[in-house]
Amino acid sequence: MDTFQAPVLPLTLGLVILTWVVYRISRIGRRDVGLPPGPPTLPILGNIHQFPSQYAHLQFTEWARKYGGIMSLKIASQTLIILSSPSPIRALIDKGSGIVERPRIRLVEIALDNMNVALVRDGQIWRKMRRAMQMFLTRGALERYLPIQRAEAVQLMYYDTLKQPENICSHIERATTSVILSVAFGIRSPRKVEDDLVSEFHKTLRMWELLVQPGGHPPIDMIPILEHIPERWASWKTRCQEVKQRQQKLYFGLRDKCQERVNEDRRNGCFIEDLLDQQQKLGLNKELIGYIGGDCLEAGADTTSKYLSSFVLCIASHPEVQRRAQMDIDRVIDSDRVPSIDDIDNLPYVQAIIKEVHRYQPPLPFAIPHETTADELIEGLLIPKGSILFMNIYGLYRNPDFYDAPDQFQPERFMNSEFGTKPGADISTFRSDFHFGGGKRVCIGDQFAQNTIVINVLNLLWAFNFELDDLASRDKTTPLTVKDFAPGLVAGPQPFRCKIHPRSEVHASLIRSEYQQSRAVLRAFEQELTPEDAKFVEEW
C-alpha cells in the first residue's frame, strides 16, 4: 500500500521563509533596540501619522524637550534622527564629515536634472558646482561685491522704504535678490512688477518648495515604486516638469545674456562671465553653468531676504531694542553721513541684535538633511547607516537648558556671553554659527550673507523708526509668537503691517544724496533693462 510521504523539507523551508517575511514586515516601522528614543511607533507606519506637514521644526522641538537632544523617528523602515543639542551635531555632522552625505532625493533628479549644489549627493557634480561657487565667494570677490551690496541697500532705504513704507518685505526681497542677480549674472532688477526677474524667480522657487515639502509629492524616496505611476495619475510629475522648464528658461536665459556681453566686449565683471571664460578648465558645460548661477540665487536670495524681514518684525515689535540701538548708532556715526559696514565693529549692541535674530528665527530652521554612510555610536546610542539626520537649529536655539527665556527676543543675552547662553550652561561643544549648518556641506555664502545683513541692519536702524500696527494689543513681555512666522522650508514672517518713518528730515535728505552717488554703481548692471525699467530708473 502506498503511504503518503509529506514533503518535509520544502514545507519546513516554506515555513521558515514565511516566518522570516512576517518577522521582517513586523519590524517595519518599529524602533530597534539601541536607537535614540522617540515617540511610540505604529506597525509598518512608524511615525508617519505624526510627521508634521508644516512647521516641522516646532514639532521636532516639542519632541526634543521630551526625548532629548538626540532622538529618532521611524518612517516605515527609514530612520530619521533629530539633533537638537550641540554635542551630537558636532560629533555626527561636523567631525563625522566622512560618514555623512546628502541623502538621495529623487525629486531633485526629476525636477532639477540632478544639478543643484545644495541638494545633490556628494560626487563629481557636487564637487564641480561647489568649487565653482567657492570661486565666487573668495575674500577678494567679497570685497568687490560690497559697492553693489551698499548701492542696493541705499535703494532699499531711498526709493523703496522712504517712498513706499508699507511694502517693506517685498522691497527687501527685491533688494536681496537683485544683489545676487547682479553679482552672479550681471543684471539687476530695479523694481518689482508682475513678471520681472525677481517675481519670476520667487514664483518658481515657491512652486519648488511646495513640491518638495512633506505632502507635496508621494514618498518616492521611501517607496520608490511610486515613481513609476504614469503622469496622468500623478500631477506632481507635471509640476516637476513645470519647475524644470521655468528654471531653465530663467537661468539659461540669464546665462546667455552673460555670453552675449562677453562676445560683444560689454562685460561688467559678474561671476558667470568668469565661469564662461574658465569652463574648460573647471570641466563645466553650459547647462551646469546656468544651474550654478541659479543656485547662487536659490541658496542666497530667499534666506537673506527672510532673515531681514524677520529682523524688521523683531525690532518693530521691540521699540526698546530699537531705541537702544539708535542711541549707540548716533554716538558712533556723525550726523553728516550714512553708516558704513565698518561701523559695525564699534556697535556691539547692533552685533547682538544680528545674532539674536539668527537665534530667534533661523531662516533654515532644520537646515538641509544629511545621511549617515556607516553605523555610528553616539552617547551610547546607535545611529544606523542610512539614517537621515536633521539638524534642528531652531530647537537648539530655543532650548531652556542653554538659554534664559528662550522664547523672548532679547539681544542683551549676547552682550553677556559669547553665545548668548545662560550662566552655567555647558557650552563646551557650542559654536556661534549653527544657523549656517555644518560638516562638509556647510553654507558657503555665510560671509556674503553677513555683509548684506550688516549693511542693511545698520542702514534701516539708522534711518527709520519702525512700529508694528497692532503692537498695543500684544503681550508686552513676549509680543511675538510662533504664529507670527510662516511655515516653509525657508522660514520668515507672516505678512505684517508696520509703520515706518524716517528718523528726521536730515536722515531723509542724506539718504536722497547717497542714492544719487549709488547710481553710478547700479548703472553697470542695467545694460539689459526692459524699456519700462530703463524709463523707471531714469525718472528717479
Ligand code: HEM
Ligand atoms: C542668512 C542667510 C543664509 C543662511 C541662514 C544660510 C544657511 C544655510 C544652511 C543651514 C545650509 C545647509 C548646510 C548643511 O547642510 O548643513 C546652507 C547651505 C548652502 N548655502 Fe547658505 N545660507 C544663507 C545664505 C547663503 C548665501 C548668500 C549663499 C550664496 C550666495 C549660500 C550658499 C549656500 C550653498 C551653496 C549651500 C549648499 C552647500 C552644499 O550643500 O555643499 N547661502 N546655507
